[in-house]
Amino acid sequence: MATINDVARAAGVSPSTVSYVLSGRRPISAGTRERVQAAIAELGFHPHAGARALASSKTNVLALVVPLRTDVNVPVIMQFATAVVTASRVHNHDVLLLTKDEGTAGLERVAHSTMVDALIVMDVERDDVRLTALRTLKQPSVLIGLPEDPAGIACVDLDFEAAAAEALRHLAWHGHRRVALVGPSPAVYKRGTSYAERFLTGFTIASATLGLETMTHPCEPDREGVRACLADIDAQLPGVTALVVHNEEALRMVLEELQTAGRRVPADISVVAICPRDVALNMPLPLTSVDIPAHDVGGLAVETAMRLLDGRSIELVRLLPPTLVERKSSAPPATAAD
Amino acid sequence: MATINDVARAAGVSPSTVSYVLSGRRPISAGTRERVQAAIAELGFHPHAGARALASSKTNVLALVVPLRTDVNVPVIMQFATAVVTASRVHNHDVLLLTKDEGTAGLERVAHSTMVDALIVMDVERDDVRLTALRTLKQPSVLIGLPEDPAGIACVDLDFEAAAAEALRHLAWHGHRRVALVGPSPAVYKRGTSYAERFLTGFTIASATLGLETMTHPCEPDREGVRACLADIDAQLPGVTALVVHNEEALRMVLEELQTAGRRVPADISVVAICPRDVALNMPLPLTSVDIPAHDVGGLAVETAMRLLDGRSIELVRLLPPTLVERKSSAPPATAAD
DNA sequence: TTGAAAGCGATACCAA
DNA sequence: TTGGTATCGCTTTCAA
Numbered sequence: 001m002a003t004i005n006d007v008a009r010a011a012g013v014s015p016s017t018v019s020y021v022l023s024g025r026r027p028i029s030a031g032t033r034e035r036v037q038a039a040i041a042e043l044g045f046h047p048h049a050g051a052r053a054l055a056s057s058k059t060n061v062l063a064l065v066v067p068l069r070t071d072v073n074v075p076v077i078m079q080f081a082t083a084v085v086t087a088s089r090v091h092n093h094d095v096l097l098l099t100k101d102e103g104t105a106g107l108e109r110v111a112h113s114t115m116v117d118a119l120i121v122m123d124v125e126r127d128d129v130r131l132t133a134l135r136t137l138k139q140p141s142v143l144i145g146l147p148e149d150p151a152g153i154a155c156v157d158l159d160f161e162a163a164a165a166e167a168l169r170h171l172a173w174h175g176h177r178r179v180a181l182v183g184p185s186p187a188v189y190k191r192g193t194s195y196a197e198r199f200l201t202g203f204t205i206a207s208a209t210l211g212l213e214t215m216t217h218p219c220e221p222d223r224e225g226v227r228a229c230l231a232d233i234d235a236q237l238p239g240v241t242a243l244v245v246h247n248e249e250a251l252r253m254v255l256e257e258l259q260t261a262g263r264r265v266p267a268d269i270s271v272v273a274i275c276p277r278d279v280a281l282n283m284p285l286p287l288t289s290v291d292i293p294a295h296d297v298g299g300l301a302v303e304t305a306m307r308l309l310d311g312r313s314i315e316l317v318r319l320l321p322p323t324l325v326e327r328k329s330s331a332p333p334a335t336a337a338d
Numbered sequence: 339m340a341t342i343n344d345v346a347r348a349a350g351v352s353p354s355t356v357s358y359v360l361s362g363r364r365p366i367s368a369g370t371r372e373r374v375q376a377a378i379a380e381l382g383f384h385p386h387a388g389a390r391a392l393a394s395s396k397t398n399v400l401a402l403v404v405p406l407r408t409d410v411n412v413p414v415i416m417q418f419a420t421a422v423v424t425a426s427r428v429h430n431h432d433v434l435l436l437t438k439d440e441g442t443a444g445l446e447r448v449a450h451s452t453m454v455d456a457l458i459v460m461d462v463e464r465d466d467v468r469l470t471a472l473r474t475l476k477q478p479s480v481l482i483g484l485p486e487d488p489a490g491i492a493c494v495d496l497d498f499e500a501a502a503a504e505a506l507r508h509l510a511w512h513g514h515r516r517v518a519l520v521g522p523s524p525a526v527y528k529r530g531t532s533y534a535e536r537f538l539t540g541f542t543i544a545s546a547t548l549g550l551e552t553m554t555h556p557c558e559p560d561r562e563g564v565r566a567c568l569a570d571i572d573a574q575l576p577g578v579t580a581l582v583v584h585n586e587e588a589l590r591m592v593l594e595e596l597q598t599a600g601r602r603v604p605a606d607i608s609v610v611a612i613c614p615r616d617v618a619l620n621m622p623l624p625l626t627s628v629d630i631p632a633h634d635v636g637g638l639a640v641e642t643a644m645r646l647l648d649g650r651s652i653e654l655v656r657l658l659p660p661t662l663v664e665r666k667s668s669a670p671p672a673t674a675a676d
Numbered sequence: 677t678t679g680a681a682a683g684c685g686a687t688a689c690c691a692a
Numbered sequence: 693t694t695g696g697t698a699t700c701g702c703t704t705t706c707a708a
Contacts, residue, residue: 001450001476003685014695019687026688029693046450050391051685054700059388061453064435068420075412082406085437094453097402097435099423112339112384114701115399115432138339222620252590256622282560284594341701352679357703367677389701392684 002043011039022047053114060093062305063116065107067100067123072188073248076276076294077122080144083298084120091306093117104133111137118305120144124155126192140308142301145194150317154308156300159319160195160274161202163290166324167244167272168206168214170288175332176242176270179207180233181216182254184247185225189218199246199274213237221249226257241333242270248279255284266331272324280327288330290322340381349377360385391452398431400643401454403445405438405461410526411586414614414632415460418482421636422458429644431455442471449475456643458482462493464530478646480639483532488655492646494638497657498533498612499540501628504662505582505610506544506552508626513670514580514608517545518571519554520592522585523563527556537584537612551575559587564595579671580608586617593622604669610662618665626668628660 008015013032020026021036028036039045053059064084066077085095096116098106100123107130110116117139121130124145134141135152143155164181171179181203183189184196200216207214215237219229229250233240245251251273255265263269265285273280273289280289300318307314346353351370358364359374366374377383391397402422404415423433434454436444438461445468448454455477459468462483472479473490481493502519509517519541521527522534538554545552553575557567567588571578583589589611593603601607603623611618611627618627638656645652 001452004687005685014697015686016688016696017694020694023687027693032694044450046447046452048392048685049451049453050388050397051700052687053388054386054392054702055685055687057687057700061434066420068424074416078412078416081435082404082437085435086406086439089440094448095435096399097419097423097433099420101424102427109384110432112382113387114339114384115387223622253622256594284561284591342703343701353702354680354704355678358678361703363704365677370678386701388686389684390703392686393701393703395684395703 001048002045004045004047006043007036007039007045010043011035057114059115059117061096061116062088062093062302063096063098063107063110063119065098065100065119065121065123069100069123072123072193075279076248076292079276079294080122080298083295084302087299087302091302093302093306104130107133107137111139117309118142120301120305124194126194126197140305142304142308144297144301146198146317146319147194152316154304154314154316154318156297156304156318157195157320158292158297159321160198161205162319163274163322164199164202164244164246165206165209166322167274167290168203168210168212170272170324170326170330171242171244171270172210172212174242174270174330176212177333178213178237178240179242179244180214180237180240182229182233182243182245182247182250183216183218185220185249186218196246203244219247219250219254221247221253223253226250226253230254230257230261240269242272242330244272244274246274248273248275251275251279251287252283259284265329268334270330270333272330277325280325283329285329286327288325288327290324293320293323296320339386340383342383342385344381345374345377345383348381349373395452397453397455399434399454400426400431400640401434401436401445401448401457403436403438403457403459403461407438410461410531413617414586414630417614417632418460418636421633422640425637425640429640431640431644442468445471445475449477455647456480458639458643462532464532464535478643480642480646482635482639484536484655484657485532490654492642492652492654492656494635494642494656495533495658496630496635497659498536499543500657501612501660502537502540502582502584503544503547504660505612505628506541506548506550508662508664508668509580509582509608509610510548510550512580512608512668514550515671516551516575516578517580517582518552518575518578520567520571520581520583520585520588521554521556523558523587524556534584541582557585557588557592559585559591561591564588564591568592568595568599578607580610580668582610582612584612586611586613589613589617589625590621597622603667606672608668608671610668615663618663621667623667624665626663626665628662631658631661634658 004015007018119141122144124143126148128147146155188196273287276292280287342353342356345356457479460482462481464486466485484493526534611625614630618625
């Protein structure tokens with residue numbers, strides 16, 4: 001492998017000049033630039049990442065911490081991850097993949113050993129134990145999610161409170177008065193998952209504001225869980241005319257169960273899903289949905305990390321406004337039409 | 339951040355001694371070892387990864403290249419990825435996440451700049467353009483998959499040919515004579531995806547061996563695609579009594595369509611799926627399936643990379659034997675019972 | 677059993 | 693506009 005010295009020799013310049021040609025941090029005459037670039041190409045020179053990191057105190061690597069539990073939605077996580085990788089490449093950074101199960105220790109390990117310039121953390125909980133650790137690191141971090149006390153840490157996410165309000169507003173506008181929320185699994189709530197709680201909060205507030213009769217129910221994403229959930233809803237909120245489903249794993253099964261029970265969507269019951277666009281489109285019926293813009297959120301997380309890294313000012317908490325798209329699963333309630 | 343020199347000073351030894359305590363590459367008296375370790379703990383010392391890489395020519399990082407297209411099964415990819423990360427941590431390595439869309443350039447970039455010690459590449463195609471590039475790298479690579487000419491590159495995967503044979507054997511044993519394969523999307527075949535072709539080959543061979551009447555059909559994983567696929571199958575292979583489904587995205591829809599058409603599983607038609615265990619279990623009906631052991635394959639890939647890195651001998655191609663588990667979706671054909 | 681010191685391959689400061 | 697060179701923090705050879 002050629003080194004910067006080899007290149008310098010071949011181009012008849014000093015190593016520092018080669019370095020400056022590469023970084024563009026000082027003016028270089030056209031002539032030398034060309035000679036240097038020719039030498040670089042000729043020798044197939046690629047700067048040694050470790051040497052660079054040592055000399056510059058920059059690794060050009062971001063850490064990305066993903067959950068590996070399966071009760072969180074896997075395809076969505078993957079969408080976030082690829083968005084982060086893609087956006088990172090645009091900014092000349094690579095991504096080191098960590099799993100949440102390494103916990104605080106993993107974050108500290110990569111940060112203390114200077115493997116990364118910044119950290120992006122997914123699946124944040126209300127009182128995430130990792131926060132205090134993150135605050136002590138010399139590298140900045142960006143959360144995808146919003147803990148109770150985000151003090152000092154940048155956060156980006158969809159505005160789940162507004163998303164819930166949006167879903168209810170849409171249903172209320174159609175004339176629905178009794179609406180139930182099919183939420184994530186109990187486990188997700190139990191560990192205080194940020195987005196789940198925020199959605200719940202938004203749902204409750206909007207329900208009151210709009211004067212609706214609502215109820216909320218967690219839902220285990222398996223056949224039995226879905227059945228039990230729907231049964232509870234029918235028992236506790238008889239005459240329910242619409243469901244808001246914030247549980248992608250369960251979504252398809254909810255639709256199946258409704259069909260099995262002979263309840264047509266949207267004729268007998270409306271459904272609004274909270275999920276990525278492609279999921280909503282790939283259901284038996286194209287669903288009215290509030291999009292989870294994984295790509296945008298991932299991109300924004302990287303953008304935020306970059307701003308943090310070069311000291312530009314940032315908004316510490318950025319919640320993207322939700323977008324509801326009406327498709328085929330929502331309509332006025334049957335009673336309103338009768 | 340404390341450096342090795344700080345630790346050395348605090349412990350009253352030379353930096354090299356600290357280094358040896360850390361690496362264990364030479365005997366250290368119990369006394370000094372303790373003093374050094376105390377100093378390390380006291381100062382919270384973590385060796386600088388870049389400096390280490392520079393001095394030792396080892397990064398302790400593996401590159402993992404994942405597809406980001408959505409026509410390949412996302413949850414399975416995620417399973418592979420987490421398996422690779424988990425296994426890597428066991429061997430004190432971290433994982434740099436690359437996406438396939440960076441192509442050959444991405445591989446060369448991380449390899450030439452010495453960011454990684456080895457590469458693990460997923461979603462390998464028959465004549466993968468990346469192979470020649472991989473062969474010229476100074477870092478070893480491990481493919482998850484099996485190209486036509488794997489010469490010189492380690493490959494690990496499920497034995498998809500055997501998996502197909504296993505599925506057919508099971509159905510034949512139940513008495514089925516007419517079996518159709520619902521395969522991956524046309525796009526997957528078109529780009530010569532290794533596992534898809536191997537499964538197809540195995541299916542065809544086993545079909546002949548077992549003397550079955552079979553047909554194969556790609557399947558676009560959306561509502562229309564599934565309908566079209568099933569219609570074609572009925573037209574071309576009337577009286578079909580069993581399906582082998584090698585398409586996770588479509589799996590659920592296949593079951594739905596069968597139900598809609600009033601065909602009961604397994605009473606009217608048997609279904610054998612090729613998919614991870616948890617997917618098979620989370621269907622409306624627990625499916626008889628050949629498992630895709632993502633965890634094992636990912637672990638084996640890392641294991642292979644490690645052996646390559648420390649020069650131990652390896653089997654260049656390792657295909658894991660398939661396991662079929664009979665659940666509720668397969669039974670003797672109705673005609674046999676009549 | 678331990679220490680001294682020469683690299684590893686860049687960056688960036690100080691000069692010219 | 694360019695060059696010289698100290699420096700980053702560690703590993704490892706050579707000596708003792």
